[in-house]
Amino acid sequence: MSHLFQTYSRWNINIKKAKGTIAEDENGKTYLDFVQGIAVCNLGHCPDAVADAIKKQLDDVWHVSNLFKNDLQEKVAEQLTNHSTGDLVFFCNSGAEANEAAVKLARKYTQKTKIITFKQSFHGRTYAGMAATGQEKIKHGFGPMLTGFHYLPYNEPEAFQTLSGQDDIAAVMLETIQGEGGVIPADREFLQEVQAFCREKQALLIVDEVQTGIGRTGKAFGYEHGGLSPDIITVAKGLGSGFPVGAVIGKKELSEAFSPGSHGTTFGGNMLAMAAANATLNIIFEKSFLEEVSAKGEFLQKELKEKLQFPCIKEIRGKGLIAGIECEAPVQPLIEDLQKDGLLVLPAGLNVIRLLPPLSVAKNEISEAVEKLNRVFAHHSSVKQ
Incomplete structure (x- = not known):
C-alpha cells in the first residue's frame, strides 16, 4: 500500500x-x-558544475531568510535581467508560484483585475494558476475559481477584436509555445498583435516561460523569437537543473507595486537554489x-x-x-x-x-x-x- x-x-x-x-x-x-523531469534538467541529469556548486554551498550556509542580504540572489538576478527585457527579480520555488506572483503584481500595479489568457494554456495548479489556465479539466471539483480571467483562442489575432470596448484589462498572459496544451508554437503575427493590444489598453504583457525559458528554444527565452518586450516573465523548470526554484522577472517601473510587505516567501531564493541556478545560467546563457x-x-x-x-x-x-x-x-x-x-x-x-x-x-x-x-x-x- x-x-x-x-x-x-x-x-x-x-x-x-x-x-x-x-x-x-x-x-x-x-x-x-527525453523527459528530463519535464524540461527541468536542461543540462542533463546531475551536471558536474551544478553539483559542485551545491556541494560547496552545503558547507557554507543553506538558508537564512529573505530579511538578510543575499549576494547569490543578486548574481542570479543580474544574469536573468542581463538576458531579458526585465530589470528586477523576485525568487520563489516553482512555476506555479511565479505565475501566482505575476498575477498579483499585474493587478496591484495596474489597479485593474481582468486578465486575458488563452484556451489550452497551462499556468499551474494554485488557484490563480488554475484560473489562468484555459483547460477546464484541471479545475473540475475545486469550486469557484478566482474571477477576472477571460480566455481567447490561441494563435487567432482577430480574437482581440471582441475586447475592443474593454479598458479594464490588467494584463495578457501567454506561453510562446503551449507545452501542456500540445506543443503549439505561437505565430509571430499573433504575438505581435498581443503586444500591440497590451500597449493600446495600457495592460501588462506577461510571458509564461516556465517550460520554454532558460535556453529551451535556442534562445535565453522563447519570447525572443517573436520580437516581444514583456513587462513580466515567469521562469522555473530549467532554472536550477532539478533544484526547486522559480522567478518573476519584471521591468523597473513595476517596483512600486512590489514594495516591502507586499509579497513574500519563506524558502524562495534560498542559498542552495541560488547556487544551483547561478551555475546553471553560467553555462546555458553562453x-x-x-x-x-x-x-x-x-x-x-x-x-x-x-x-x-x-x-x-x-x-x-x-x-x-x-x-x-x-x-x-x-x-x-x-x-x-x-x-x-x-x-x-x-x-x-x-x-x-x-x-x-x-x-x-x-x-x-x-x-x-x-x-x-x-x-x-x-x-x-x-x-x-
Whole structure:
C-alpha cells in the first residue's frame, strides 16, 4: 500500500540513477531520457558544475531568510535581467508560484483585475494558476475559481477584436509555445498583435516561460523569437537543473507595486537554489551554448519529419529542443512501447507525444531517439493493418 495521495498516474519505472541523457531504473535497465523531469534538467541529469556548486554551498550556509542580504540572489538576478527585457527579480520555488506572483503584481500595479489568457494554456495548479489556465479539466471539483480571467483562442489575432470596448484589462498572459496544451508554437503575427493590444489598453504583457525559458528554444527565452518586450516573465523548470526554484522577472517601473510587505516567501531564493541556478545560467546563457541548442533543435525537427513518415501522424511541430508529434489516436500505447525500447517521452494531452531532451543532448542521441520512435510507430502501423 502506498502512503502517497494518488495525484499522479505513475509509470511503473523507478529511476535510481541518472547522468546526462541516461536514466537507470532499479532493475538496471537504461533509458534515453527525453523527459528530463519535464524540461527541468536542461543540462542533463546531475551536471558536474551544478553539483559542485551545491556541494560547496552545503558547507557554507543553506538558508537564512529573505530579511538578510543575499549576494547569490543578486548574481542570479543580474544574469536573468542581463538576458531579458526585465530589470528586477523576485525568487520563489516553482512555476506555479511565479505565475501566482505575476498575477498579483499585474493587478496591484495596474489597479485593474481582468486578465486575458488563452484556451489550452497551462499556468499551474494554485488557484490563480488554475484560473489562468484555459483547460477546464484541471479545475473540475475545486469550486469557484478566482474571477477576472477571460480566455481567447490561441494563435487567432482577430480574437482581440471582441475586447475592443474593454479598458479594464490588467494584463495578457501567454506561453510562446503551449507545452501542456500540445506543443503549439505561437505565430509571430499573433504575438505581435498581443503586444500591440497590451500597449493600446495600457495592460501588462506577461510571458509564461516556465517550460520554454532558460535556453529551451535556442534562445535565453522563447519570447525572443517573436520580437516581444514583456513587462513580466515567469521562469522555473530549467532554472536550477532539478533544484526547486522559480522567478518573476519584471521591468523597473513595476517596483512600486512590489514594495516591502507586499509579497513574500519563506524558502524562495534560498542559498542552495541560488547556487544551483547561478551555475546553471553560467553555462546555458553562453552565446555558443545557445547556438548549439538552436542547431540541435533544427536537427531534431529535420530528423523527425524525414524519418517519421506514417499516416497516423497528423503534424510534427516545435522549436529548439521541445517537439510535439500529434497523432490521430491516443499516444499512451506508443509511450509505453517506447519505454520498453528504452526511450522516455511525455504526452501533451491525449494525442501528442512530447520530446524534451536535455539541451546538452548529442546529435547521435537525437538520431537514436528518432530511430526508436520510428521502430515503435512502424510496429503500431503494421499491427493496425
